Amino acid sequence: MDLLANTVRPYAWGSTTAIPELLGTEPTGEPQAELWMGAHPGAPSRIDRGAGETPLSEVIEADPEGELGAETVRAFGPRLPFLLKVLAAASPLSLQVHPDLVQAKEGFADEEERGIPVDAPHRNYKDANHKPELICALTPFTGLCGFRRPAETAELLDALDVDRLKPYADILRARPEDEALSEVLTAVLSAEREAMAETVDAAAEAARRLGSGDGPHAPDHAVYAGIADHYPGDPGVLAAMLLNVVRLEPGEALYLGAGVPHAYLDGLGVELMANSDNVLRCGLTPKHVDVPELLRVVRFEPAEPEVLRPEATPDGEEVYATPVDEFRLSRHVLAPGSAPRALDDRVPQILLCTDGEITLRRTDGGTDAGTDGGPGGAELVLGKGRSAFVRAGEGVEISGGGTLFRATVAV
CATH class of the missing domain: 2.60.120.10 (Jelly Rolls)
Structure with a gap:
């Protein structure tokens, strides 16, 4: 460890x-x-x-x-x-x-x-x-993540009531979804920068006004207005309006x-x-x-x-399922005094404590006790924000009270 x-x-x-x-x-x-x-x-x-x-x-x-x-x-x-x-x-x-x-x-x-x-x-x-x-x-x-349905984005743009956005709203309604998104994104990113900045500023001002109200798109308008505050005149503000707002x-x-x-x-x-x-x-x-x-x-x-949302396994590990093999993220939420949990030793792993204090203890014969993670160390204590690398083949069990994120591979 x-x-x-x-x-x-x-x-x-x-x-x-x-x-x-x-x-x-x-x-x-x-x-x-x-x-x-x-x-x-x-x-x-x-x-x-x-x-x-x-x-x-x-x-x-x-x-x-x-x-x-x-x-x-x-x-x-x-x-x-x-x-x-x-x-x-x-x-x-x-x-x-x-x-x-x-x-x-x-x-x-x-x-x-x-x-x-x-x-x-x-x-x-x-x-x-x-x-x-x-x-x-x-x-x-x-x-922001992924494209919103074009017809829904057209409604959001209509609510802004900015004349220069109306052709985009028309395209989003009239074309097949993939073609509409491609055409509008291309137009926004390829337009003359100064003219587009004026459109962005007008859209941002309308989004600020609507974002402070109680209309159906008010929360999203407030998000786009906030983006424009950080990037005034940037065509990326309009590109962002094509995307879903996600709150975790x-x-x-x-x-x-x-x-x-x-x-x-x-x-x-x-x-x-x-x-x-x-x-x-x-x-x-x-x-x-x-x-x-x-x-x-x-x-x-x-x-x-x-x-x-994480899916719990029988041993208490909570796994975030993804369709790739290069990484696998999970977490262990340990209550103080709970039984130690053993980690799979076939794979390399990085362990990150984000809350409380977690003790890592070797189960494969390491004898040099300590808390500094030296070679062969039998025990390592991770406080909040501390992390450790555990090489493949090192048997480790975890205990304590807190939250431990575990990054490894799916093999």
């Missing part, structure tokens, strides 16, 4: 207080957006097995089967296939989509062949992997597959994803927006977002 030292990413949209509160540290006054736990090369966690802190990515690279287990290496190669994060949003993230595995491989190979540096601001594909993801709310959490309560989760447009707006959550950094942006960002490539990747399929 290894206690993880993790990196906090200071993106501008991050909360200044949520992650410090989780970790029990003093706020710095700067945004603290994401706490990364894993072996992603951008910010790998660090462990200390007696020779000083070493990036987890290097530890795994030195002995993939010893750290990940033969099953995981056969399925996903010699790397940890998932990345666990705590995400703390105080303002909207960029509106974005992720490619599927075929698109990622093709896009990465194309940009490599064209010699585009991986860190170039106009580069779309940082790796050859897809990026399905799951967000589980720790606090009330608001986001603590413990509820949302799965996001390839091609589904989405944005997180506000709240604290545990996020688990495939180990990739491939993002195509639609707006709400000063970063590069590649409209043709975006339109190639987006799936123009309206659907009501499915809010996930």
Whole structure:
């Protein structure tokens, strides 16, 4: 068992207080957006097995089967296939989509062949992997996910009573749903920026007015007005109006597959994803927006977002079911004095305590007792905000009182 030292990413949209509160540290006054736990090369966690802190990515690279287990290496190669994060949003993230595995491989190979540096601001594909993801709310959490039914969006636009939006509403009613969504999104993102900014500002002003009332779309209008406050004149505000507003309560989760447009707006959550950094942006960002490539990747399929609630297993583990193998998220909610629970030792896992205090105890013969996660340590105590890496083959049981999130693979 290894206690993880993790990196906090200071993106501008991050909360200044949520992650410090989780970790029990003093706020710095700067945004603290994401706490990364894993072996992603951008910010790998660090462990200390007696020779000083070493990036987890290097530890795994030195002995993939010893750290990940033969099953995981056969399925996903010699790397940890998932990345666990705590995400703390105080303002909207960029509106974005992720490619599927075929698109990622093709896009990465194309940009490599064209010699585009991986860190170039106009580069779309940082790796050859897809990026399905799951967000589980720790606090009330608001986001956008997937396209709303076009006819319903037309009603929402009609209520704004902005002349320049009426052609979009007409298209959303008249065309087949996939064609209507594609045509409107293309028009919004391809229009002349200055003219579109005027339309966005007019729509935002109407949304502010309606959002403070009691009309049928008032809660959603209030959300779009809030987005416009952060990104005035951005065409992504109108793109956002095509999407469903999703509100999660603590413990509820949302799965996001390839091609589904989405944005997180506000709240604290545990996020688990495939180990990739491939993002195509639609707006709400000063970063590069590649409209043709975006339109190639987006799936123009309206659907009501499915809010996930954990399903309890006989041993008390609560699992968030998703259709991917690279990651599996579950949680254990332990009452003080409850019987210890054993964890599956076939797979690598990252354990994160989000409430209370959880004790990890080895059951496979580790004898060097301690609380610092040293090599062979028999016991490790995780307080709120602390996390640990457990390599495959290490038998571990958990006890104490609190909430423990468990990230691993499905093999």
